[in-house]
Amino acid sequence: xxxxxxxxxxxxxxxxxxxxxxxxxxxxxxxxxxxxxxxxxxxxxxxxxxxxxxxxxxxxxxxxxxxxxxxxxxxxxxxxxxxxxxxxxxxxxxxxxxxxxxxxxxxxxxxxxxxxxxxxxxxxxxxxxxxxxxxxxxxxxxxxxxxxxxxxxxxxxxxxxx
Amino acid sequence: xxxxxxxxxxxxxxxxxxxxxxxxxxxxxxxxxxxxxxxxxxxxxxxxxxxxxxxxxxxxxxxxxxxxxxxxxxxxxxxxxxxxxxxxxxxxxxxxxxxxxxxxxxxxxxxxxxxxxxxxxxxxxxxxxxxxxxxxxxxxxxxxxxxxxxxxxxxxxxxxxxxxxxxxxxxxxxxxxxxxxxx
Numbered sequence: 001x002x003x004x005x006x007x008x009x010x011x012x013x014x015x016x017x018x019x020x021x022x023x024x025x026x027x028x029x030x031x032x033x034x035x036x037x038x039x040x041x042x043x044x045x046x047x048x049x050x051x052x053x054x055x056x057x058x059x060x061x062x063x064x065x066x067x068x069x070x071x072x073x074x075x076x077x078x079x080x081x082x083x084x085x086x087x088x089x090x091x092x093x094x095x096x097x098x099x100x101x102x103x104x105x106x107x108x109x110x111x112x113x114x115x116x117x118x119x120x121x122x123x124x125x126x127x128x129x130x131x132x133x134x135x136x137x138x139x140x141x142x143x144x145x146x147x148x149x150x151x152x153x154x155x156x157x158x159x160x161x162x
Numbered sequence: 163x164x165x166x167x168x169x170x171x172x173x174x175x176x177x178x179x180x181x182x183x184x185x186x187x188x189x190x191x192x193x194x195x196x197x198x199x200x201x202x203x204x205x206x207x208x209x210x211x212x213x214x215x216x217x218x219x220x221x222x223x224x225x226x227x228x229x230x231x232x233x234x235x236x237x238x239x240x241x242x243x244x245x246x247x248x249x250x251x252x253x254x255x256x257x258x259x260x261x262x263x264x265x266x267x268x269x270x271x272x273x274x275x276x277x278x279x280x281x282x283x284x285x286x287x288x289x290x291x292x293x294x295x296x297x298x299x300x301x302x303x304x305x306x307x308x309x310x311x312x313x314x315x316x317x318x319x320x321x322x323x324x325x326x327x328x329x330x331x332x333x334x335x336x337x338x339x340x341x342x343x344x345x
Contacts (some may be wrong), residue, residue: 042336053278
């Protein structure tokens with residue numbers, strides 16, 4: 001084995017991360033080559049220095065309590081979000097349902113009111129024409145607002161916990 | 163893995179908080195020090211470790227085998243640490259006084275304490291000059307003793323990449339230390 005080949009294998013040799021036959025070849029080379037042996041010693045010395053002197057953090061008993069507290073909070077927030085999301089969804093479904101079921105009656109009434117307004121003010125025609133669209137827009141805005149309130153409250157709960 | 167630990171992990175996998183709490187107590191020291199080795203800041207390391215445990219608890223159902231628990235936990239920790247380190251790339255090296263770590267040297271040997279502190283500072287400065295990928299492999303290999311295969315699994319990279327990354331990291335680290343200290 002040549003020095004170059006041996007040098008390339010020294011880290012693996014140091015880590016004992018290759019098969020026996022290769023190890024024997026490197027061993028044989030190291031027995032006869034002081035340069036490669038010195039290189040191995042330097043690797044070993046550096047890594048030992050690192051292992052011995054790497055600062056070690058010690059964690060106190062509060063750590064586990066803090067983790068478990070965070071888990072508890074996360075679970076609470078998850079339940080809260082699910083409940084709020086469920087309520088929001090129900091409200092949106094009910095709103096949309098009402099629009100579908102009661103819509104024709106409401107629109108008829110509005111048409112009546114609109115006719116009166118039309119007599120009074122010709123420009124009300126524009127508003128009347130846009131009204132069904134406003135209804136749909138309102139329900140979407142309501143849904144979005146509920147979602148935003150849910151996200152905001154979740155954020156507040158998390159923020160308070162920190 | 164002993165049967166008691168395997169049972170603890172099995173219980174935690176079913177959502178048992180008491181068992182998970184015991185696992186936190188058991189692995190917290192390792193996890194905090196892996197995060198510390200990668201990011202070099204004790205406060206961030208503790209935060210990351212807490213986040214890692216939280217994440218682990220919330221997704222423990224995805225774990226298929228109890229034997230893989232620790233490697234899976236280390237994987238979560240390294241991912242979080244690498245992300246954090248990439249965000250804090252301009253963070254300056256912590257002084258050993260700021261770190262406030264545990265010293266092995268007996269208190270009645272003030273000179274030895276000074277020397278150990280200097281050496282620890284040297285290590286922290288040296289690590290700070292490595293890339294986050296190099297720091298990660300060197301911490302996993304040298305401090306945690308993971309095999310090349312395990313590191314490849316934890317970091318989800320090919321075995322060849324692990325080997326070359328470890329070699330490059332060590333060479334770079336040795337060069338850095340050699341500049342300040344004759345190794």
